[in-house]
Amino acid sequence: MNFIPPFTESPSGLFQTWQFQPAPAAPGVSYAIDAGGAEAEAGAQAYPVWRLELPADPISAEAVLSERQEVLGASRLALEDVPARIDELVLHARATGGVGLSFAPQTAETLPEPEADALELLHTLELPAVGLSFAAGSDERRGLEQAFDQFKADMDDLLRLVTHFAWVETQQEGRLIGRTVVGWSGDLDTLWQSGLTPEERELHRNSLRQALASRNILLHAIVVTVRSAAKLAVLLTTPGGAVLAIPVAWKFIKEVLADIEKYKLITQIPV
Amino acid sequence: MSNDNLLILNGINGASGEYDLPPQRPQDVARVARGLPLDLAEKQDIQIRRAVDQQSIASFGSLQSAEHFGLVEGKDPKDLSQAGWGVIFPSGLEARQLAALKEALQPLLAHRQAQAAAAVAHYYKECSGELGYQTGKSKNDFLKLHGRGPGVADPEKLPYYLLIAGDPEQIPYSFQYQLDVQYAVGRVFFESYEDYYRYAVSVVEAEKQGYKLKKKAAFFGAANPDDGATQLSAQHLIAPLAEHIRTEKPEWQVQVNQAEKAYKKDLDQLLRSKDAPAFLFTASHGMAFPSGDPRQIPHQGALLCQDWPGPKAHKGRIPENFYFTGEDLASDANLLGTLAFFFACYGAGTPRLDDFNRIAFKDKNEIAPRAFLSQLPTRMLAHPNGGALAVVGHVERAWGYSFVWEGVGEDLTTFESTLTRLMDGHPIGSALEHFNSRYAELASDLTTELDETDEETQNVVKIAGMWTANHDARNYMVIGDPAVRMMASKQASPPQERASIAETLGRAPQVSSIVVTPAPGAVQAASGPAVGTMAAVDYGLGDTLASLRGGLQQLGSKLGDFLSQALDDATSLEVSTYVSDNIAAVKYEKGQFTGARLRALTRVNIDGDTIVCVPEEDGEVDIELWNVHLQMLQQAQASRSELLKTAVSAVTGLTGLLKP
Numbered sequence: 001m002n003f004i005p006p007f008t009e010s011p012s013g014l015f016q017t018w019q020f021q022p023a024p025a026a027p028g029v030s031y032a033i034d035a036g037g038a039e040a041e042a043g044a045q046a047y048p049v050w051r052l053e054l055p056a057d058p059i060s061a062e063a064v065l066s067e068r069q070e071v072l073g074a075s076r077l078a079l080e081d082v083p084a085r086i087d088e089l090v091l092h093a094r095a096t097g098g099v100g101l102s103f104a105p106q107t108a109e110t111l112p113e114p115e116a117d118a119l120e121l122l123h124t125l126e127l128p129a130v131g132l133s134f135a136a137g138s139d140e141r142r143g144l145e146q147a148f149d150q151f152k153a154d155m156d157d158l159l160r161l162v163t164h165f166a167w168v169e170t171q172q173e174g175r176l177i178g179r180t181v182v183g184w185s186g187d188l189d190t191l192w193q194s195g196l197t198p199e200e201r202e203l204h205r206n207s208l209r210q211a212l213a214s215r216n217i218l219l220h221a222i223v224v225t226v227r228s229a230a231k232l233a234v235l236l237t238t239p240g241g242a243v244l245a246i247p248v249a250w251k252f253i254k255e256v257l258a259d260i261e262k263y264k265l266i267t268q269i270p271v
Numbered sequence: 272m273s274n275d276n277l278l279i280l281n282g283i284n285g286a287s288g289e290y291d292l293p294p295q296r297p298q299d300v301a302r303v304a305r306g307l308p309l310d311l312a313e314k315q316d317i318q319i320r321r322a323v324d325q326q327s328i329a330s331f332g333s334l335q336s337a338e339h340f341g342l343v344e345g346k347d348p349k350d351l352s353q354a355g356w357g358v359i360f361p362s363g364l365e366a367r368q369l370a371a372l373k374e375a376l377q378p379l380l381a382h383r384q385a386q387a388a389a390a391v392a393h394y395y396k397e398c399s400g401e402l403g404y405q406t407g408k409s410k411n412d413f414l415k416l417h418g419r420g421p422g423v424a425d426p427e428k429l430p431y432y433l434l435i436a437g438d439p440e441q442i443p444y445s446f447q448y449q450l451d452v453q454y455a456v457g458r459v460f461f462e463s464y465e466d467y468y469r470y471a472v473s474v475v476e477a478e479k480q481g482y483k484l485k486k487k488a489a490f491f492g493a494a495n496p497d498d499g500a501t502q503l504s505a506q507h508l509i510a511p512l513a514e515h516i517r518t519e520k521p522e523w524q525v526q527v528n529q530a531e532k533a534y535k536k537d538l539d540q541l542l543r544s545k546d547a548p549a550f551l552f553t554a555s556h557g558m559a560f561p562s563g564d565p566r567q568i569p570h571q572g573a574l575l576c577q578d579w580p581g582p583k584a585h586k587g588r589i590p591e592n593f594y595f596t597g598e599d600l601a602s603d604a605n606l607l608g609t610l611a612f613f614f615a616c617y618g619a620g621t622p623r624l625d626d627f628n629r630i631a632f633k634d635k636n637e638i639a640p641r642a643f644l645s646q647l648p649t650r651m652l653a654h655p656n657g658g659a660l661a662v663v664g665h666v667e668r669a670w671g672y673s674f675v676w677e678g679v680g681e682d683l684t685t686f687e688s689t690l691t692r693l694m695d696g697h698p699i700g701s702a703l704e705h706f707n708s709r710y711a712e713l714a715s716d717l718t719t720e721l722d723e724t725d726e727e728t729q730n731v732v733k734i735a736g737m738w739t740a741n742h743d744a745r746n747y748m749v750i751g752d753p754a755v756r757m758m759a760s761k762q763a764s765p766p767q768e769r770a771s772i773a774e775t776l777g778r779a780p781q782v783s784s785i786v787v788t789p790a791p792g793a794v795q796a797a798s799g800p801a802v803g804t805m806a807a808v809d810y811g812l813g814d815t816l817a818s819l820r821g822g823l824q825q826l827g828s829k830l831g832d833f834l835s836q837a838l839d840d841a842t843s844l845e846v847s848t849y850v851s852d853n854i855a856a857v858k859y860e861k862g863q864f865t866g867a868r869l870r871a872l873t874r875v876n877i878d879g880d881t882i883v884c885v886p887e888e889d890g891e892v893d894i895e896l897w898n899v900h901l902q903m904l905q906q907a908q909a910s911r912s913e914l915l916k917t918a919v920s921a922v923t924g925l926t927g928l929l930k931p
Contacts, residue, residue, distance in 0.1 A: 083563070087637070155826050162918065163833040176854050180903075183845075183862075184833070186911030188903055191849040191857055191864050192896075201899050205906070212910040219917045222826075226924035227563045234440060234641040237368075242928055243823065 018161060018214070019049050048160055049167040050211040056173035058199055065206045072213050074260050079217065079224050082253055086228045089115050093122070093235050114255035121147055121248045122235055151247035154254075158222065161215055168211045170204040178204030182212070221257075225249045283556045283575050285589040286564055289582070343425040348455070348701040349756075355394035355430025356387035356754055359413075361441040362403035369399055372436060375467035379752065382475045387430060394426045404435070404442045410449035424454045431455055432700055432754040436467075439642035444622050444666050448745050452707055455700025457661060457753035459652070460644050466653035472772050473607055473658035474752055482608040482758040485766035486523045488516055489541055489548035493555040493574075494530040496581035500671060504554035504614065505529055507681040508674045512552065515687045520694050523759075535576040535595050542651075543601035545768065549759045550610050550693070557615030557645075557669065558594050562637050565927020570596045572617035572645030572664070597646030600654065607657030607769045608758035610699060612664075613648070619664025619748050620644040648750045656771045660758065661699045661751030665743075673743040685709050685744070693757055700753025710744035717741055823925055830922045845874045846907050848900040871900040875908075 054061040092111070111119065124144045166182045177200055180190040190208075192201065228249035233241035283289075346353040358380065360369060373380065380397070388395035398404070402416055414420060417429040424431040433450065435442050435458040442458075450456050461467050476482075492509030495501045513527045526548065528537050533555075541547065556575040560567035573596035579585060613619070621643055625636040648662035676682045685705045693702040717737045720729075851857050851867035858865050870893065872884040885892055 159826060159829050162914070163829060179854065181859060186907055186914065187845045188907045189847045189849070189859075189862070189864060190903055191851060191854055191867055192899075193854045194850045194852045198895060198899075205899070205902060208903075209906060212906070212914075216910070216913050216917055219914065219921055222921040223917065223924050226565070226921070226928050230563055230568075230928065231640045246823065246928075 018157075018166075018211075019051065020047065020157060020160060047164050047166065048157075049169065050207070050214075051167075051169045052171070052207045053174075054170065054172045054203060054207075058203075061172060061203055065203065065210070068210055069206075071260060072210060072217065075214075075217055075257050076220075078256050078260060079220060079253070082224050082228055082256060083231070085115065085256070086231045086249070086252070089118060090231055090235060093119060112259075114252045114259070117255060118232070118248050118252045121251065122232060122245070125236060125241075125244055125248070147247045147251050151250045154250065158218055162219055166211070166215070168204075168208045170207040172200065172203065177201075178207075180204070180208050182208075221250075221253050225253055228252065283558060283579070283589060285558045285560045285566055285570060285594075288585060288587045288589050342431045342701075343423050346426065346431070348431065349697055351383065351386040351432065351754060352389040352391070352394065353426070354387075354424075354432060354455075354701075355391075355396070355426030356383045356432040356434075357396035357398055357430035358383075358434045358436055359442065360397070360399040360403045361437040362400055362405045363441070364399070364403075371464055372467065373397075373399075375464040376436065376471045378468070378475045379471035382478065383752075383754065387426075387432075391426075394430060396430055404437070404446065406441070408446075410446055413446070413450070422453065429454075432698065432752075433457075434459065434752050434754075436460070439620060439622070439644065444620065444642060444746075444748075447748060451703075451748065452711060455698065455704070455753040457700055457749035457751050458644070459751060461649060461653055466649070469653045469655060469772070469776065470658050470751070472775050473652070473654075474660060474755055476657070476770075476772050476775060477608045477660060477758055478755075480767075480770075482769070483767050484549040484608045484758050484769070485546065486520075486759040487526065487546065487548045488513075488523050488550040488552070489526045489528065491528045491533055491538055491541065491551065491553040491555075492530075493533045493577045493579070495556070495575070495577065495579050497583040498556075498579075498581045501555060503671050503675060508554050508614065508683070508686070509552070511681060511683055512686055512690070515683065516690060516694075519687075519691060523694070530577060533577040535578050535592065535599070538574065538576060538595045539599060539601060542606065543604045545605070547604065547606055547609055547769075549608060549757060550612075550690075552612045552614070552690075554614040557613075557617045557665070558589065558596075559617055559638075562639050565924045566591075567621075567639060568643060569598065569646055569927065570594070571621050571639070571643075572613075572615065572619065573597075573647060574613065574615055574618070595647065597648075597650035600647070600650050603656070604654060605656040605769045605771060606651055606654050606659040607772065609651075609659040610693070610755070610757060611648070611651065611659060611662045613662060614669055615665065616668045617645060617665070618669065619648060619662070619750055620666045622667055625667075644750060652751055655776075656773060657769055658772075659751070660755035661749050661753075663699065663703065663747060663749055666746045666748055667742075669746075670740070670743040673740055676740070694759070696756055698754045698756045699749055699751070703747065703749060706744050706747045710741060713737055713741035713744060823928070826925060830918055830925070833918065843874055843876045844904075844907055844911060845872070846900065846904045847872045848896065848903065850896070870896055873900065873904050875904075 054064055089111075092115070121144055163184055165184050168180045168182060169176060170178045175193070177193045177196055178190065180188055182188060188208075190204075192204075225246060226249075229245040230242050232245040232249055235241075236245065342348050342354055348354050358376070360372065364372065384395040398417070404413060411421060414429065419425070419428045432455045435447060435456065437458075438460040439447075439458075447456055447458060459467065459470060461470065490509050490513040492505045493501045494505035509527065509529055513525050516523055517525045526541075528541065538553075541551065553574055556579070558566075558570050558573040558575055560571055570591070573594040575589070575594045578593040579589065621639045623637060623639050623642045625638045645664065648659075648664055651659040651662055674681065674683055674686060688705045689702050692705070693699065717734070720734060720737065847863070847869060848871040849857075849864045849867040850870050851864075854867075857867045863869075869884070872882070874882040885897060
């Protein structure tokens with residue numbers, strides 16, 4: 001029996017190792033009993049799975065885990081740094097005339113990509129107030145709408161990740177060595193392949209630790225997003241500025257985290 | 272150093288429960304004073320103001336007898352046709368935004384125009400566009416646009432009463448402080464045009480209908496246990512000020528709510544009563560929050576009531592039921608005709624940067640993501656049943672030195688004179704001239720003291736006191752029209768009950784184009800559904816905003832549900848360990864693996880009870896598996912704790928952001 005059906009691709013790179021798959025409808029296999037009353041939704045909802053494939057060689061396997069751990073640490077640090085970067089961005093925008101009509105596009109070119117993109121989106125948010133050429137359907141508005149849609153999709157995934165039970169699986173060279181069901185309130189049920197060495201068990205334990213940490217980092221990203229949006233809102237005269245700035249802040253954070261990958265800190269990013 | 276030598280401020284940090292700024296040593300404050308950057312123009316203002324005040328003392332015997340203060344000789348500040356009235360808009364507003372704002376304020380603008388331009392047309396002035404406030408410009412730059420330099424107000428050039436219509440990010444507090452030295456200045460800023468309109472209608476209704484409220488003044492003062500600041504204000508501000516009014520204005524009914532009568536429910540009762548006071552004076556701590564805290568924008572400056580048991584009895588986060596904020600204002604309240612004075616840190620508003628740290632430590636300490644007005648006064652002014660006329664409050668931290676002076680003890684002259692002037696019929700902006708005069712005097716004295724001494728010879732306690740009093744006097748401001756005045760009845764006429772302005776709002780043809788249209792600079796959207804009525808300013812983002820807001824509300828709500836259930840479920844934590852020879856064939860059903868051996872189970876209950884099943888192999892405890900199981904248990908405990916903590920932060924943040 002193929003216990004885990006094929007994954008559906010997550011729409012967001014932010015959730016790279018976390019994948020979402022539909023709960024199987026096979027009789028006798030109920031994944032949702034442990035999900036705190038979510039049984040009725042079992043057929044409709046996809047549940048989050050963290051599946052880690054490690055090489056057979058123990059040293060190489062540990063190296064992969066170690067690199068992932070570094071990324072988690074770097075992601076956490078990058079998140080902590082976001083408020084300061086947003087402050088700098090606000091100061092920069094103010095010094096260069098804000099995000100309204102006087103905003104000069106060439107200014108954005110000198111900024112790192114997350115900052116430049118955020119300014120562009122904020123600029124677009126301000127555009128509808130100043131002329132008809134920025135009506136719905138224009139390129140400017142499309143970028144904004146994409147950011148909004150992506151934010152909503154990511155939030156759906158995040159909600160599932162936090163409020164649903166999750167599966168964490170560790171495989172070594174295609175062999176499943178450990179599987180843990182993380183109850184939505186924190187209970188852990190772990191299944192081990194018999195005959196594992198302590199080192200092999202440690203691989204799954206580390207994988208589980210990273211999965212839990214990455215889930216928490218993603219949730220923490222929401223906290224940082226809300227705070228960042230409040231800061232960015234000072235640049236907006238558009239009504240509802242703080243709310244509208246949330247997708248902008250979220251995109252900024254995603255790009256900051258994606259930068260970690262660009263700088264080749266590791267080969268794969270779990271968050 | 273004894274506590275007597277420490278300067279105590281009226282602010283409590285709602286997140287930590289500690290004092291917003293710890294009591295300061297005079298040496299530190301003196302350091303601030305030595306760094307006080309008074310530029311040439313500011314010095315000139317203060318010197319002119321001092322010269323005028325001294326001339327008044329020579330002419331009238333005392334400053335209290337002088338009628339004109341900042342207004343040119345021969346003009347009566349009680350008469351708008353002599354003093355003039357004007358409104359200042361940010362110059363950067365789009366034409367449509369400006370038109371919408373003027374439309375919302377129209378009832379008030381027309382009313383004031385009729386009064387101020389009765390004899391001379393240009394005694395009424397709307398300063399907008401190039402003549403409005405231009406970002407980054409100083410008070411003197413603004414005066415220059417209107418043909419004036421520093422000096423007493425002359426309505427021939429610029430009216431004495433000036434209403435700023437804009438938020439402190441668009442028109443900074445510093446501009447208002449300096450303009451207020453010679454002019455009578457107030458400010459309005461609301462999140463929606465509807466609120467502007469409500470306020471405008473409230474003022475006009477109150478004045479046109481000639482409201483004659485019962486002469487009732489209420490003094491509300493917390494005296495929290497083990498708290499030096501409120502003990503001081505209760506004893507040396509609230510009680511003697513109430514007594515002063517009783518003695519000097521016997522026709523006024525004076526109600527004192529102090530200490531055990533100063534709980535949040537008491538303030539609620541005062542404000543929701545049909546017999547709400549014509550004048551309310553409060554002294555308490557004002558709430559402060561870390562920059563960006565979800566409670567900062569809605570709750571900073573809220574009045575901390577007697578419910579707070581003091582710094583010794585309560586540690587940590589200050590709960591909402593200890594303080595009174597704009598959200599606590601009852602929907603059935605009616606404050607038409609009321610004037611209020613809040614002595615509290617941030618009672619009127621909050622700047623973005625902290626003056627104290629900026630000057631003392633050259634540290635651009637950001638205390639808020641943006642400058643903003645406190646919500647209690649603005650909600651009082653825009654109450655749908657009838658808004659208050661104006662609220663006087665403090666921007667940034669309020670200091671006890673404003674009513675207790677080193678070597679003198681209690682000195683309430685400024686407060687007493689202001690209240691007397693107000694009760695004698697002076698508009699609020701004119702009544703507050705005593706504070707402006709005090710600011711000019713203290714700034715002038717401080718400058719002289721600093722110019723004539725050096726660090727070696729300076730009396731740090733003296734300078735610290737002068738600096739704090741100087742800033743304290745400077746940072747009082749009027750939220751509302753500076754030309755409003757007490758609406759209390761004369762003895763001959765019986766008091767009137769307040770009527771609701773709802774009917775007037777319903778009659779007005781403009782309302783349909785004003786409702787739910789957020790004002791320029793508004794950070795939060797109007798509370799109603801943002802649909803179809805953005806006639807005045809159409810940003811084209813109404814649907815997106817509504818959809819986003821709905822999505823965020825759903826996210827917050829689901830996270831909240833998750834938290835609620837997780838907390839219910841957090842009474843126990845269960846970790847189980849299974850082993851199988853063919854792991855891929857094992858099913859997970861009804862919360863457990865079937866087809867595998869359960870080797871260890873631990874359930875930890877919140878009451879400390881723990882159920883443990885230990886793995887055995889051939890009658891011996893499988894130590895290696897047991898250790899792995901214990902490690903998983905520790906991991907589960909740590910992970911749950913961290914997840915719940917983060918989820919609480921996320922829900923709190925989202926809730927704060929979405930609050931109307």
